[in-house]
Amino acid sequence: MRAVFAIAGAELKIALRNFWVALAVGLTALFAAVLTFAGSGPTGTLGVDLLTVAVASLTTLTVYLAPLIALLLAFDAIAGEADRGTLALMLSYPVSRFAILAGKLSAHLSVLAFALAIGFSLAGIMAWGIDGKAGGVSETSLYALLRLWWTAVLLGAAFLGLGYAISSLARQPGVAAGLAIGLWLVFVVLYDLGMLGALVVDNGGFFTRQVFPWMLVGNPADAFRVVNMPTGEAVALASGVGGASKAVSHVVALAALVTWSFGALGLSWAAFRRIES
Amino acid sequence: MSLEITNVTRRYGEVTAVSDISLSMAPGERVALLGHNGAGKTTLMKMILGLTHLDEGSISVFGATPGSHAARSASSYLPENVAFHRSLTGREQLLLLARLRGVGRRPADELLERVGLHRAADRRIATYSKGMRQRLGLAQALLGKPRVAVLDEPTSGLDPISRGDFYNLVNELSSNGTAVLLSSHALTELEARTDRIAILLEGRLVANAPLAMLRSQARLPIRLRVAARPEKSDEVADRLGAVRTSGRSIEISCLQDEKLGHLGRIAALESLIEDVEVAPPSLEDLYRYYSGGGSI
Numbered sequence: 055m056r057a058v059f060a061i062a063g064a065e066l067k068i069a070l071r072n073f074w075v076a077l078a079v080g081l082t083a084l085f086a087a088v089l090t091f092a093g094s095g096p097t098g099t100l101g102v103d104l105l106t107v108a109v110a111s112l113t114t115l116t117v118y119l120a121p122l123i124a125l126l127l128a129f130d131a132i133a134g135e136a137d138r139g140t141l142a143l144m145l146s147y148p149v150s151r152f153a154i155l156a157g158k159l160s161a162h163l164s165v166l167a168f169a170l171a172i173g174f175s176l177a178g179i180m181a182w183g184i185d186g187k188a189g190g191v192s193e194t195s196l197y198a199l200l201r202l203w204w205t206a207v208l209l210g211a212a213f214l215g216l217g218y219a220i221s222s223l224a225r226q227p228g229v230a231a232g233l234a235i236g237l238w239l240v241f242v243v244l245y246d247l248g249m250l251g252a253l254v255v256d257n258g259g260f261f262t263r264q265v266f267p268w269m270l271v272g273n274p275a276d277a278f279r280v281v282n283m284p285t286g287e288a289v290a291l292a293s294g295v296g297g298a299s300k301a302v303s304h305v306v307a308l309a310a311l312v313t314w315s316f317g318a319l320g321l322s323w324a325a326f327r328r329i330e331s
Numbered sequence: 332m333s334l335e336i337t338n339v340t341r342r343y344g345e346v347t348a349v350s351d352i353s354l355s356m357a358p359g360e361r362v363a364l365l366g367h368n369g370a371g372k373t374t375l376m377k378m379i380l381g382l383t384h385l386d387e388g389s390i391s392v393f394g395a396t397p398g399s400h401a402a403r404s405a406s407s408y409l410p411e412n413v414a415f416h417r418s419l420t421g422r423e424q425l426l427l428l429a430r431l432r433g434v435g436r437r438p439a440d441e442l443l444e445r446v447g448l449h450r451a452a453d454r455r456i457a458t459y460s461k462g463m464r465q466r467l468g469l470a471q472a473l474l475g476k477p478r479v480a481v482l483d484e485p486t487s488g489l490d491p492i493s494r495g496d497f498y499n500l501v502n503e504l505s506s507n508g509t510a511v512l513l514s515s516h517a518l519t520e521l522e523a524r525t526d527r528i529a530i531l532l533e534g535r536l537v538a539n540a541p542l543a544m545l546r547s548q549a550r551l552p553i554r555l556r557v558a559a560r561p562e563k564s565d566e567v568a569d570r571l572g573a574v575r576t577s578g579r580s581i582e583i584s585c586l587q588d589e590k591l592g593h594l595g596r597i598a599a600l601e602s603l604i605e606d607v608e609v610a611p612p613s614l615e616d617l618y619r620y621y622s623g624g625g626s627i
Contacts, residue, residue: 056430057431060430060431061427064416064424067418067423068419071418071455138414139412139413139414140410140413140415140416142377142382143471146380146407146408147403147431148400148431148432149431
């Protein structure tokens with residue numbers, strides 16, 4: 055346990071000094087502010103509070119941003135140590151590999167959770183400020199914001215796990231970085247494009263009814279989207295994949311997201327354990 | 332025994348990196364591992380540390396299996412060309428490793444002083460020279476009084492004075508009972524600083540004995556270099572029955588038991604020569620001899 059804290063402490067210092075923390079906080083805060091501000095337009099016509107609109111936009115944003123930040127933090131974790139020659143050194147110390155990975159994970163997950171918390175809080179405060187007394191923030195929308203935060207942390211954990219696995223397998227920072235970009239593109243962009251294309255071609259047939267629901271939980275980013283899909287009056291705000299995702303219930307999607315997080319972390323553990331230095 | 336290596340073999344596909352090596356080290360013994368690049372030095376070290384598996388044979392590190400918690404607690408390692416994280420300071424890096432070894436802050440601070448990094452301790456490692464990073468690496472290898480220290484090319488990147496300091500640290504370690512196994516390319520510096528020399532050639536152990544014993548067994552020639560006075564070199568060469576190597580310098584190779592006879596004849600030519608130099612076979616010569624296939 056002492057080893058986990060020691061490693062986490064050093065990793066936090068590194069993340070701070072490499073400006074990863076500043077970058078992560080800056081990105082989420084900037085986008086959260088812009089999206090909340092932009093959302094102040096349509097509220098009147100839709101009859102929902104500002105924060106609800108903001109949460110819908112933030113969900114879409116987070117699908118891109120949380121995996122990106124997670125992969126940025128994770129890709130160098132093992133490959134960088136191997137490159138510097140410190141991996142062999144660490145592995146020769148009386149510390150379990152589990153502790154090494156757990157230390158890095160707790161530092162990186164803290165950075166991610168902190169950055170997202172700042173960004174989302176900013177969205178909440180702005181919604182309050184812009185729409186002040188008129189109920190820019192309702193209790194429901196606050197819960198939605200909170201749910202957005204902890205599910206975003208879960209989503210980040212899944213991509214941290216995938217990032218560590220890549221980093222262990224690649225062994226070279228350059229290769230790991232390339233693989234991380236590819237992974238992000240596939241999970242966050244191409245997967246959805248392919249799925250939407252198939253939906254359009256299929257036109258409500260076998261794919262839409264039988265395959266599509268499984269595909270939604272087959273990608274942590276989509277499972278995250280479904281979990282945070284607005285219910286009730288605000289469904290109209292959802293768009294794209296979110297709009298089509300009534301096929302899977304929130305509970306199933308949440309289960310899928312949790313499974314992804316732990317599965318990906320398990321995968322990283324399996325990859326890291328195999329390393330002979 | 333602090334370290335006991337018994338008939339160890341390791342293959343990488345078709346290549347046998349380490350072939351049937353046996354080697355043991357008593358507490359406090361200093362052994363230098365010599366060999367060309369790819370001779371199997373690093374592989375052998377990594378097997379001792381449990382970083383890579385062995386195909387045949389067994390290794391015992393202070394009575395424990397390599398890679399076990401007990402073995403890792405008893406051993407320390409300095410990897411070849413280690414570069415620490417650029418964003419941490421030397422002190423932070425050493426403190427992290429001290430915590431992982433279960434050692435406190437005090438020993439880490441003391442070690443920084445002993446390797447001469449105390450003034451640079453709070454600067455980022457990014458600003459360190461190669462020699463300073465190497466000294467930080469040495470400091471971590473001394474953390475927690477290891478029973479076995481495995482040092483891969485510990486003096487690469489160090490200037491001559493730092494090398495001297497390094498061997499003082501090695502002596503201190505070994506006088507406290509740590510068995511020190513180190514590999515090196517800089518052969519000359521190992522003379523008088525190690526108890527035993529082990530030479531690896533293509534994964535085989537071709538020599539494993541104290542330096543003096545290796546010398547006497549190899550029966551390598553001693554070289555006598557005579558510097559003649561101006562214009563006298565041909566005459567000196569004639570009278571000694573030797574060949575002129577360059578300008579005024581004449582070289583004679585002989586075995587140990589012929590040395591005094593040659594020196595007597597050279598001394599008789601005192602009016603014709605300026606100086607004479609005796610060069611015993613160097614570690615380089617020995618290394619070349621044993622890695623050329625001579626065996627002990």
